[in-house]
Amino acid sequence: MRPETFVKSFIGTITNPKYYVDVLNVRMWFSVRFLILSYLVLSLFATVLFTLLDIPKLRHSLTTFISQSAQEFPEAGSISWNGLSMSMSGMERYSLPFPNFPDASGTPPTLLEVNPGITEVNQISQSGDERSLVVIGEKTVFLSQPGGGWTDFPLTDLLSSEEFTISKESVVREAPTYQDRLQTTLRALPFLFLAFFFFVSFPLRLLTVVIDSLLIYFMIKISGLPLTLKKVLQLSMHIMVAAELISILTANFSGGLQMFSLAFWGYTFIIYWNLRHIKALSPIEAERLNKE
Numbered sequence: 001m002r003p004e005t006f007v008k009s010f011i012g013t014i015t016n017p018k019y020y021v022d023v024l025n026v027r028m029w030f031s032v033r034f035l036i037l038s039y040l041v042l043s044l045f046a047t048v049l050f051t052l053l054d055i056p057k058l059r060h061s062l063t064t065f066i067s068q069s070a071q072e073f074p075e076a077g078s079i080s081w082n083g084l085s086m087s088m089s090g091m092e093r094y095s096l097p098f099p100n101f102p103d104a105s106g107t108p109p110t111l112l113e114v115n116p117g118i119t120e121v122n123q124i125s126q127s128g129d130e131r132s133l134v135v136i137g138e139k140t141v142f143l144s145q146p147g148g149g150w151t152d153f154p155l156t157d158l159l160s161s162e163e164f165t166i167s168k169e170s171v172v173r174e175a176p177t178y179q180d181r182l183q184t185t186l187r188a189l190p191f192l193f194l195a196f197f198f199f200v201s202f203p204l205r206l207l208t209v210v211i212d213s214l215l216i217y218f219m220i221k222i223s224g225l226p227l228t229l230k231k232v233l234q235l236s237m238h239i240m241v242a243a244e245l246i247s248i249l250t251a252n253f254s255g256g257l258q259m260f261s262l263a264f265w266g267y268t269f270i271i272y273w274n275l276r277h278i279k280a281l282s283p284i285e286a287e288r289l290n291k292e
Contacts, residue, residue, distance in 0.1 A: 006034065014241075024234070043202070044194070055190070083163055085155070108132055110133070112136070
């Protein structure tokens with residue numbers, strides 16, 4: 001696909017409902033190529049925005065979290081592991097607050113609670129003000145489930161048999177090491193984001209759009225619009241690109257709304273309203289118009 005053809009198609013897909021009449025008059029392969037190339041561009045665009053807008057906030061939140069965790073660790077307290085069980089000295093329990101991630105919502109107030117006195121799940125506090133994502137008891141780790149309840153497994157599955165002790169001194173000493181590891185991870189994060197967007201998010205979006213296209217096809221058959229399922233799917237590929245762009249642009253202030261779905265169905269209504277007067281083509285006309 002020539003660059004000028006792609007740019008013209010991209011602009012028409014985003015801004016001009018009448019362009020979708022032209023989409024009906026080209027082969028399916030054109031739209032497939034357009035979709036793949038568009039998602040390559042959108043992946044790069046989303047990665048740039050993620051790098052410029054989100055990573056600095058994430059870096060600030062996590063560096064602050066590591067520094068504060070080291071500073072606020074109890075002076076006289078320590079947490080010890082003897083290879084089989086957890087014990088504490090100088091405190092009854094230790095709670096680590098959840099990091100203050102940007103735009104995060106619905107997270108528990110506490111990331112980690114260490115309390116060797118807990119041996120069973122019914123001993124864990126269920127208070128909304130104290131609920132933790134992870135609770136470490138004497139010999140068991142408890143993981144909070146999104147829908148409520150807990151999953152547990154032995155500490156020996158998580159920790160090695162080597163003994164260790166965590167104290168204020170050791171936490172402060174290791175904090176710079178964790179800061180360095182954080183910076184290394186953050187430098188790699190844009191590449192991971194790019195790969196995830198194109199190789200994971202894109203196929204999942206496409207699967208959703210295929211399912212939605214089946215619903216759209218049955219709806220337009222009821223309305224009498226003379227389009228085949230193949231043409232409906234072809235139109236949905238272009239609408240998908242427009243919806244993804246809106247989703248990317250509104251990601252930082254959508255307030256939890258499913259912007260892709262809202263944009264996809266909004267575009268779908270507008271496009272099919274503009275196509276409501278089209279007529280079915282004869283096989284000869286369709287073959288002629290399908291030639292690029």
